Amino acid sequence: MSIALTTQIICFTVLSLVVIIGALGVVLLESIVYSAFLLGGVFMSVAGLYLLLNASFVAAAQVLVYVGAVNVLIIFAIMLVNKKEDLKPIQDIKSRRIISTSICLTLLSLLIRVDLTNVWSLSSPQNSVGEESTIRIGEHLFSDYLLPFELASVLLLMAMIGAIVLARRDVMNKDISTGLPVDQELIEKSSKPLLTNKS
Amino acid sequence: MEYGLDLEYSFNELLKGFGLSSEIAHIIWLPLPMLLVLVAAVVGVLVTVWLERKISAAAQQRIGPEYAGALGVLQPIADGLKLLVKEDIIPAKADGILFTAGPILVLVPVILSWLIVPFGQNLLISNVGIGIFLWIALSSIQPIGLLMSGYASNNKYSLLGGLRAAAQSISYEIPLALSVLAIVLMTNSLSTVDIVNQQSGAGILSWNIWRQPVGFIVFWICALAECERLPFDLPEAEEELVAGYQTEYAGMKFALFYLGSYINLILSALLVSILYLGGWGFPIPVELIAKFLNLPINAPFIQVFTASIGIVMTVLKAYLLVFIAILLRWTTPRVRIDQLLDLGWKFLLPISLANLLITAGLKLAFPQFFGG
Numbered sequence: 001m002s003i004a005l006t007t008q009i010i011c012f013t014v015l016s017l018v019v020i021i022g023a024l025g026v027v028l029l030e031s032i033v034y035s036a037f038l039l040g041g042v043f044m045s046v047a048g049l050y051l052l053l054n055a056s057f058v059a060a061a062q063v064l065v066y067v068g069a070v071n072v073l074i075i076f077a078i079m080l081v082n083k084k085e086d087l088k089p090i091q092d093i094k095s096r097r098i099i100s101t102s103i104c105l106t107l108l109s110l111l112i113r114v115d116l117t118n119v120w121s122l123s124s125p126q127n128s129v130g131e132e133s134t135i136r137i138g139e140h141l142f143s144d145y146l147l148p149f150e151l152a153s154v155l156l157l158m159a160m161i162g163a164i165v166l167a168r169r170d171v172m173n174k175d176i177s178t179g180l181p182v183d184q185e186l187i188e189k190s191s192k193p194l195l196t197n198k199s
Numbered sequence: 200m201e202y203g204l205d206l207e208y209s210f211n212e213l214l215k216g217f218g219l220s221s222e223i224a225h226i227i228w229l230p231l232p233m234l235l236v237l238v239a240a241v242v243g244v245l246v247t248v249w250l251e252r253k254i255s256a257a258a259q260q261r262i263g264p265e266y267a268g269a270l271g272v273l274q275p276i277a278d279g280l281k282l283l284v285k286e287d288i289i290p291a292k293a294d295g296i297l298f299t300a301g302p303i304l305v306l307v308p309v310i311l312s313w314l315i316v317p318f319g320q321n322l323l324i325s326n327v328g329i330g331i332f333l334w335i336a337l338s339s340i341q342p343i344g345l346l347m348s349g350y351a352s353n354n355k356y357s358l359l360g361g362l363r364a365a366a367q368s369i370s371y372e373i374p375l376a377l378s379v380l381a382i383v384l385m386t387n388s389l390s391t392v393d394i395v396n397q398q399s400g401a402g403i404l405s406w407n408i409w410r411q412p413v414g415f416i417v418f419w420i421c422a423l424a425e426c427e428r429l430p431f432d433l434p435e436a437e438e439e440l441v442a443g444y445q446t447e448y449a450g451m452k453f454a455l456f457y458l459g460s461y462i463n464l465i466l467s468a469l470l471v472s473i474l475y476l477g478g479w480g481f482p483i484p485v486e487l488i489a490k491f492l493n494l495p496i497n498a499p500f501i502q503v504f505t506a507s508i509g510i511v512m513t514v515l516k517a518y519l520l521v522f523i524a525i526l527l528r529w530t531t532p533r534v535r536i537d538q539l540l541d542l543g544w545k546f547l548l549p550i551s552l553a554n555l556l557i558t559a560g561l562k563l564a565f566p567q568f569f570g571g
C-alpha cells in the first residue's frame with residue numbers, strides 16, 4: 001500500500017468519525033450554543049471529504065457558504081436572542097422521542113439500502129476533472145443549469161425582502177400571536193449625544 | 200515562461216542521489232517549506248510589532264523602545280517571552296472548552312492561508328488551483344473563533360466585541376470578494392502565481408493597480424476592516440469595550456490573538472502586493488536586465504538573482520503597505536458602528552459591484568489590456 005493511499009484512508013476515517021460524532025452531538029447536546037459550534041465542525045469535515053474527492057472548489061465553497069455565512073449567522077442569532085426563558089416541559093415527551101427515533105431509523109435503513117444496492121463504481125475512472133472543475137462548474141451554471149441557478153437567486157432575494165420586512169419596526173411592531181407591542185431595541189443603539197443642553 | 204528556481208525538484212534529485220525513493224524524498228521535503236513559511240510569518244510579526252511601536256512613537260513625538268537591543272529591536276521578543284511565562288487564567292464562570300478553542304480557531308485559518316502566498320515562480324508551499332478563493336474561504340472561519348471566545352468569556356464586553364467582529368467580518372467580506380473577482384476576471388485563473396505572472400509583462404506599467412484603481416482601494420479598506428485595524432477596530436475599541444473579545448484573556452491565549460491579528464495584517468499586505476502591485480515582480484522586468492547584461496535567462500546566476508529579487512520585492516511591497524496601515528492606525532479616529540456598516544453596505548458594496556461590471560465590459564472591449 002502506497003503512502004498516499006494510507007494517508008487518504010486515515011484522513012477519510014478521521015473525517016467520517018468527526019462528521020458522525022459531531023452530527024450526533026448537534027442533535028443530542030442540551031446546550032444550543034455547543035450544537036451550533038459543533039455544526040460548524042461538521043460542515044468543515046464535510047468540506048474535508050470534498051477535498052479528498054478532488055473537488056477543491058466545492059470544498060472551498062462549502063467552507064465559505066456553510067461555515068462562513070450560515071453557521072456564523074446561526075451563532076449570531078443565538079447570541080443576539082439572549083433571552084433567559086424557562087421552557088415548559090412538553091407533554092408525553094417519551095412517546096414523541098420514540099416516534100422521532102423510529103422515523104430516523106427508517107430513513108437510515110432506506111439510505112443503507114440505497115448504499116448497498118447502488119452501483120458506485122464509475123464507468124471510467126480516468127474521468128475525474130480535478131483542477132479543471134472550477135471551469136466546468138462555471139460552464140454548467142451558465143448553460144444547462146442556468147434556470148435552477150437563477151431560481152435559487154430569486155429565492156434568496158425573496159428571503160432577503162422577507163427579512164427586511166420583518167426587521168422594520170413600522171411594519172411589524174406587534175407580536176403576531178399575543179398582539180402586544182414588541183421590544184425591538186437593538187443591542188447597540190444609534191449614538192445619542194452624551195452632553196444635553198441644560199437650559 | 201516556466202523559469203525560476205525549483206527548489207523542490209533539486210532537493211528531490213539530491214535525495215534520490217542518496218538512494219532514497221522519490222516518495223520518501225517528497226515526504227522529507229513536505230514539512231520544510233511549511234516550517235520556513237511559519238518561521239517567516241513569526242519573524243514578520245516581530246518586525247511588525249517593532250515597527251508599530253517605533254512608528255507610533257514617532258507619530259506621538261515619543262522615542263519608543265530603545266533599551267532592549269539597538270533601537271529597541273529586541274522589544275517584541277521581550278514582549279513575546281513575557282506572554283509565554285505569564286499565568287494562563289481561565290475565569291471561574293467561563294466555559295473552559297470554548298474559551299480555549301476560540302483563540303486556536305482564530306489563528307489556524309490565518310496561518311493556513313499562507314499556503315498560497317508566492318514569493319517567486321516556484322517559491323510557495325502549494326500552487327493550488329483554487330488559489331485566492333482558498334484565502335477568502337479560510338478567512339470566513341475566523342469570526343466563528345471570535346464569537347466563540349466572546350461567548351465563552353462570560354463577559355458582556357467580550358460578547359459585544361465578538362458580535363461586532365462577526366458583523367464587521369461578514370459585511371466586509373463581500374466587497375473584498377467582489378474586488379478579488381474583478382482581478383480573477385482579468386487573469387482567467389484563481390491561482391496566485393498566474394495572477395502575478397499576468398502582471399509581469401512590462402514591469403511597473405503592467406501592475407494591476409493601474410487597471411483596477413477602484414478595486415485596489417476597496418480591497419485595502421476591506422482588508423484593514425478584516426484585520427480589525429484602527430479605523431475599523433470596533434471589536435476591541437478600548438474606550439467602549441475594555442478590550443472586546445480579548446478582555447478575559449491572558450498569557451499564551453492572549454498571545455495567540457495578538458499573533459493572529461499581526462499575521463493577518465502581514466498576510467493582507469502580502470496579498471494586496473500580489474493582487475495589485477505585481478507580487479514578486481521588479482519594477483523593471485528582469486528579462487530586460489538580463490538582455491542588457493547579455494546573459495541568458497536560464498543562467499544559474501540570473502536564476503538566483505531573480506529569486507532573491509522576487510523575495511525582496513514581495514517583502515518590500517508588503518512592508519510598505521504595513522507601514523501605511525500602522526500610520527493609519529495612529530493618525531485616524533475610529534468610526535462608529537453605524538458608520539462602519541454604512542460604509543460597508545451602502546458605499547463599498549455598490550462600488551465594488553460597479554467595478555466588477557465595468558471590468559467585465561472593458562475585458563470584452565479591450566481584451567489585449569484586460570486579459571482575453
